[in-house]
Amino acid sequence: MARKAAQKPRKGRLKVFRTAIGFHDAYVAAPSRKAALEAWGTDKDLFARGAAEEVNDPDLMEEPLSSPGTVFRQMRAMPPEEPQGKRGKSTKRKAANDSATKHSMQPVPPAPAPPRPSDQEVKDAQQAVDTTCKQQEQEQRELAARERELASERRVMEARQASELRQLEGQLSAARKEYEKRFEAWRRAIE
DSSP states (O other): OHHHHHHSOOGGGOEEEEEEETTEEEEEEESSHHHHHHHHTOOSOHHHHTSEEEEOOHHHHHHHHHSTTOOEEEEOOOOOOOOOSOHHHHHHHHHHHHHHHHHOOEEOOOOOOOOOOOOHHHHHHHHHHHHHHHHHHHHHHHHHHHHHHHHHHHHHHHHHHHHHHHHHHHHHHHHHHHHHHHHHHHHHHHO
C-alpha cells in the first residue's frame, strides 16, 4: 500500500500545461509533458511544435491543480486593443478579460469511447478455414478409399499374374522336356 501512495503524483510535483483547441485553451495539471499529452488525447509532441506550453500564472493554475489529470477548457482571451487616446478604455477591457479568464474554466467531459471494432472479417475468415478443412478432409478420405481399392486390385492382379506365370512356366518346362526328347531321338537317328 505504501508503494501506491508513493506512486501518486503530489500537488507540489504537478505542473500546469496549456494548448490551443479551436477558440479555447485546454489546461491540465500533470506531472510531465507526456502525461499532459495523454490527457489531451494526442501522441504528437505539441511542445516541440510550440503548440503547447507550461503555465506559470497562479490564476490560471488554480483550477487545473484542484483536479489533476482533468482537462479544463477556457475561452481564449482576445488580445487587448491598442490604446487609442483613452487609457481607461484599454484598462477596462483588460480587467474584463482577466476576470473572464479567472472564472470561465470548465472541465472537458471525457471523449466517448470509440465503438467496438467488428469481428465479422475474423468470423468470415474462420468460416472459410473451417469449410476448406472439411473439404480437404473429404478429399483425403476419398483418395484413401481409392488407394484401398487400387491396393485390392493390385493384389488380385498380382495373384492372377503369378498364377498365369506359373502355368506358362509349367508349359515352358514341359515343352523343353519334349524338345529335348525329340532332339535326342533325332541325334540318335542321324548317327
